[in-house]
Amino acid sequence: MISYILRRFMLLISTMFVLTIVIFWIHVRLNPVGDAHLLPSYLSYTQSLLTLNFGKSLATGAPIIEEMKLYLPASLELLTITLLLSILIGIPLGISLAYFHRSFFDRSLVIIIQICRSMPVYWLCQLLIVMFCISIKIFPTYGNLNLLYDIENVTGFNTIDAFLSHDPNIIKDMLIHLCLPIFSLTILPLVEITMLSRSATLMVLQTNFIKAVFSRGVSLCYVARVHILRNIIPAIIPHLNILLTNLVSSIILVEVIFEWPGVGLWVTSSVTNADYPVLESIIFVLAATLLTINILTEIIITIFFPVKKRVNIKL
Amino acid sequence: MFIQHDRKTDIPSNTSLIWQIYKRRSFDVLGLYLLITLLALIFILPLIINIDPYLQNPEATFLPPSWIEGGEFRHFFGTDEFGRDFLARLLLGAQNTLQSAFLATLLAMLLGSCIGFMSAISRRSAQRSFLHHMFDIISSIPSILLALISVAIFSPSLSHAMLAISLSLVPRFIHATYFAVCHELSKDYITSNMLDGASYLRLTRDTILPNILDIIAKNFYQGLSIAIIDISAIGFLGFGAQPPIPELGNMLASGMDLFFIGSYMALIPGISIMLFVISINLVGHGLHRVLEAGVSHGFSRH
Numbered sequence: 001m002i003s004y005i006l007r008r009f010m011l012l013i014s015t016m017f018v019l020t021i022v023i024f025w026i027h028v029r030l031n032p033v034g035d036a037h038l039l040p041s042y043l044s045y046t047q048s049l050l051t052l053n054f055g056k057s058l059a060t061g062a063p064i065i066e067e068m069k070l071y072l073p074a075s076l077e078l079l080t081i082t083l084l085l086s087i088l089i090g091i092p093l094g095i096s097l098a099y100f101h102r103s104f105f106d107r108s109l110v111i112i113i114q115i116c117r118s119m120p121v122y123w124l125c126q127l128l129i130v131m132f133c134i135s136i137k138i139f140p141t142y143g144n145l146n147l148l149y150d151i152e153n154v155t156g157f158n159t160i161d162a163f164l165s166h167d168p169n170i171i172k173d174m175l176i177h178l179c180l181p182i183f184s185l186t187i188l189p190l191v192e193i194t195m196l197s198r199s200a201t202l203m204v205l206q207t208n209f210i211k212a213v214f215s216r217g218v219s220l221c222y223v224a225r226v227h228i229l230r231n232i233i234p235a236i237i238p239h240l241n242i243l244l245t246n247l248v249s250s251i252i253l254v255e256v257i258f259e260w261p262g263v264g265l266w267v268t269s270s271v272t273n274a275d276y277p278v279l280e281s282i283i284f285v286l287a288a289t290l291l292t293i294n295i296l297t298e299i300i301i302t303i304f305f306p307v308k309k310r311v312n313i314k315l
Numbered sequence: 316m317f318i319q320h321d322r323k324t325d326i327p328s329n330t331s332l333i334w335q336i337y338k339r340r341s342f343d344v345l346g347l348y349l350l351i352t353l354l355a356l357i358f359i360l361p362l363i364i365n366i367d368p369y370l371q372n373p374e375a376t377f378l379p380p381s382w383i384e385g386g387e388f389r390h391f392f393g394t395d396e397f398g399r400d401f402l403a404r405l406l407l408g409a410q411n412t413l414q415s416a417f418l419a420t421l422l423a424m425l426l427g428s429c430i431g432f433m434s435a436i437s438r439r440s441a442q443r444s445f446l447h448h449m450f451d452i453i454s455s456i457p458s459i460l461l462a463l464i465s466v467a468i469f470s471p472s473l474s475h476a477m478l479a480i481s482l483s484l485v486p487r488f489i490h491a492t493y494f495a496v497c498h499e500l501s502k503d504y505i506t507s508n509m510l511d512g513a514s515y516l517r518l519t520r521d522t523i524l525p526n527i528l529d530i531i532a533k534n535f536y537q538g539l540s541i542a543i544i545d546i547s548a549i550g551f552l553g554f555g556a557q558p559p560i561p562e563l564g565n566m567l568a569s570g571m572d573l574f575f576i577g578s579y580m581a582l583i584p585g586i587s588i589m590l591f592v593i594s595i596n597l598v599g600h601g602l603h604r605v606l607e608a609g610v611s612h613g614f615s616r617h
Contacts, residue, residue: 011448018452027469111342118542118592122551123585126571180479241454242487246541249457251546271463279467283460292457 001306005299012295016288020046023284032274054281059273064281073156074144075262077252081159081182083244086189091236092203093190095224096196097203112190121250125184125257132180133301139180142259146173169225181258189243196239200232234305241294248286334546336608337601346597353590364391368407369559372398390512395580399417408561409587412550416542419481424535427488434489435496444543447493451522454486458530458545459552466554473556476549483545491534495527529606530556536599540592549587563588 024042027149028148048055054064093109100106133141144158145151149170151161162174205228213223255264263282338344344545366389378394379386380401386393394399426446427450454460469475500523501503508522549555550564558565563584570580 011444015451015455022452028463114593114596115589118544118589118596120547120551120567120585120588122548123567123588126574126581127585132572135548142500173390190371233594245454245457249459249545249548252457252459253552256552267460267463271554272469273465281465283456283464286454286457287455288461294451294455 001302004302008295008299010209012291015291019287019291020282023049023280025154026283027276027280030280044092044239048082048312049281049284051062055277057270057275057278059270059275059278064278068281068285071261071263071266074260075251075255075264077159078181078190078254078260078262079247080176082189082247085182086193089186089244090190090193090265091197091232092224094194095201095228095232097194098196098201099224101202101205113195116187116191119186121184122253122257123199124187125254127182128180129257130186138176140177144174144177144260145170149173170198181254181260185247185254188250189247192243196236197232200235201228203227203235204231208294209266234301237297237301241290241299244293245290248290267287333605336605340408340604341603343597343601343604346594347601348588350594350598353409353594357406357413359404361406361410364403364406366390366400366445368399368403369562370399374398375549377573377576379577385542388476392579392583393577395569401580401583404561404566405583405587408566408584409591410562410587411473411556411561412543412547413591415477416480416539416546419542419546420535420538422481423484423538424488424531425486428492428531429463430485431489431492432496432523435493435500436515436519450486450489453482456483458483458541462545462549462554463541471548471554471557473550473560476546476555480542480545480549484542488490488531488534488540491530492527495530496523499523499526529603532599532606533603536595536602539599540595543588543592543595 021118023040024045027045028038052065054068056062057064060067091266097106097109129141132139140146145162149167151165151170153156154161154164159178162170165171210223210227213227238289251262254260254263254269256268260264263286264269267279270276270282348434372394375387375394376396376398378390378398380393381388381391383393387588390400391401392405395401395404430449434443437443437446456464458480461483462476465475465479505518505522508518510540512572513522535542547567548563550562551568553565553568556562566580567584567588570577570582570584570599574581
C-alpha cells in the first residue's frame with residue numbers, strides 16, 4: 001500500500017514537471033525571450049510559478065495573485081454546489097432507475113437523459129435567459145449579486161458572505177442569482193452520474209447476495225443505502241476526474257454567458273486582451289489543482305476499496 | 316403450405332446477424348435513420364438548392380422563413396442580417412462542424428489507441444508508464460481552456476480549434492485502450508497465440524483488436540459527440556471559425572444576438588446540434604452493442 005502511494009506521488013511530481021515544461025513552452029511562444037538562454041529562464045520562470053509569484057496583469061496592472069483571490073472563489077462555489085447537487089440527486093435517481101429497470105419510469109427518464117446529454121450548455125443558458133429573464137422576469141440576467149447590495153468580503157465566497165451578512169434581502173438576491181447558472185451546469189454531471197450509478201446498480205442487482213437480502217424481506221431503502229450504495233461508489237469515483245474536467249469547461253462557458261465574475265470570464269477576457277501572464281497562471285493553477293485531485297482520488301479509492309486497486313477494467 | 320427448410324438460408328450471414336442484433340433496440344434504428352437523413356441533407360441538399368452561402372444581398376435582409384407571411388420560397392429558412400441565405404449557410408456550417416469534429420475524433424482515436432496499445436504491450440515498466448501517462452497533463456486541462464491556449468499561440472480558426480479538441484480527446488482513448496488491452500493480455504488464448512510464435516503486429520491485428528473494438532467504438536462515439544459540442548462551443552465564444560465561414564457555433568452566437576428579430580436563427584442551429592448528437596449517440600450505442608455481442612468476424616481474418 002505504502003509503495004503504491006509513493007508511486008502515485010512520484011507520478012504526481014513527474015507530471016508536475018511536465019506541466020511546468022508545457023507552460024514554459026506556452027510562455028516562450030507567447031512572449032519572445034530573445035537571446036536569453038532557455039535553461040536559466042526556465043528555472044527562474046518555474047521558480048516564480050511555484051512560489052505563486054505570477055507577476056502583474058498587463059490589462060489592469062494589478063498583481064495576478066490578488067485578482068485570482070477575487071475570481072477563483074466565485075468559480076469554486078459554482079463547482080462545489082454543482083458537484084454536490086449532481087451527486088446527491090444523481091446516485092439515488094440512478095439506483096431507483098436500475099431498480100425499476102425497463103419500467104415506464106426507467107424508459108421515459110432514459111429518453112429525457114439522452115436529450116439532456118446532447119443539449120449544448122451555452123445554448124441552454126441562452127434559452128433559459130430568454131425564457132426566465134426576459135419573457136417572465138423572475139431571474140436576473142447576469143452577475144452573482146445585485147449591485148445595490150454591498151457585502152463585506154470576509155471569506156471571498158459570495159454565498160458564505162451573503163449568509164454572514166444576516167440580511168434576508170441579500171440572501172434572497174444571492175440565491176436568485178445562483179439559480180440559472182447552477183441549473184444549466186448541473187444537468188450534464190447529473191445525467192452522467194445517474195447513468196453511471198444506474199449501470200453499476202444493474203450489475204450489483206444481479207449478484208446473489210442482493211437477491212438473498214431481498215428474499216429476507218429487507219426494505220428497499222435499507223438495501224439501497226447499505227448494500228447497493230457501498231458497492232457502486234468504487235465504480236463511480238474513477239469517472240469523477242473526466243466529469244470534473246468537463247465541468248470546468250462548461251463553467252467557463254456559463255460564466256461568459258451569465259457574466260459571473262469568475263475564472264472563466266477572466267480567462268476569456270485575458271485571451272481577447274492578449275493578457276498572457278493571466279492566461280499562463282490560470283492554466284498552471286487549474287491544471288495543478290486538477291492533477292492533484294486526480295491522484296488523490298486514486299489514492300483514496302485504493303485505501304477504501306483495496307479490491308479495486310487495478311481500476312475498473314471495462315471503461 | 317409447406318415451408319421449405321433450406322439449410323443454406325437458415326444460417327444467417329454476418330451482415331444479417333449484425334442487423335438482427337442492431338435492430339433489437341428500436342431507438343437505435345430510429346437514430347440510424349435520423350443520422351442517414353441528416354447526412355443526406357447536409358451533403359446532398361447544397362447541390363440541389365445551389366445558392367452561394369457567402370452571397371450578400373442588402374435588399375433582402377432579415378427575410379422570415381418561407382412558411383411565415385413575407386417569406387420567399389427561394390430562401391426557405393429566410394435570410395440573415397447581410398441577406399445571405401440561411402439554409403445554405405446552415406448546411407455549410409453543419410458540414411464544417413461535423414467534418415472537423417469527425418476528423419478531430421479520428422485523429423485522437425488513431426493516436427490514442429496506438430499509444431495505449433504500445434504502452435500495454437511493452438514489457439519495460441518505465442516505457443509502459445511513460446507512454447500511459449504521457450498525455451495525463453492534457454486530461455487535466457479543460458478542453459475549452461486548451462482551445463483558448465491554441466487561439467492565443469496560433470490564431471483563431473476552425474482548424475486550430477479542431478486540433479485542440481483532438482488533443483483533448485487523446486487521453487481518454489489511451490486509458491480506455493490501455494485497460495482493455497491489459498485485460499485481454501491476461502487471457503489464455505493470448506498466451507497460446509504467443510507460444511505459436513505470433514509477432515506483436517499479428518497479435519495486435521488478429522487477436523487483440525477484434526476483441527477490444529467495442530471499447531474503441533464506444534469511446535469513438537462519445538468522443539465524437541463531445542467534439543461536436545466543444546467545437547461549436549469554441550465557435551460560440553468567437554475563437555473558432557471566423558465570421559464569413561459559417562459554423563454551427565458561431566451561427567448560434569450571431570443568431571442569439573438577433574433573437575428578437577427572428578428567433579428561428581437561434582433555434583435552428585441549436586436544434587441541429589442536438590439532433591446530430593442524439594443520432595450519433597444512438598447509432599454509437601447500437602454499434603457498441605453489436606460489437607460487444609461478438610460480431611467482429613468481419614474485421615479479423617479467421
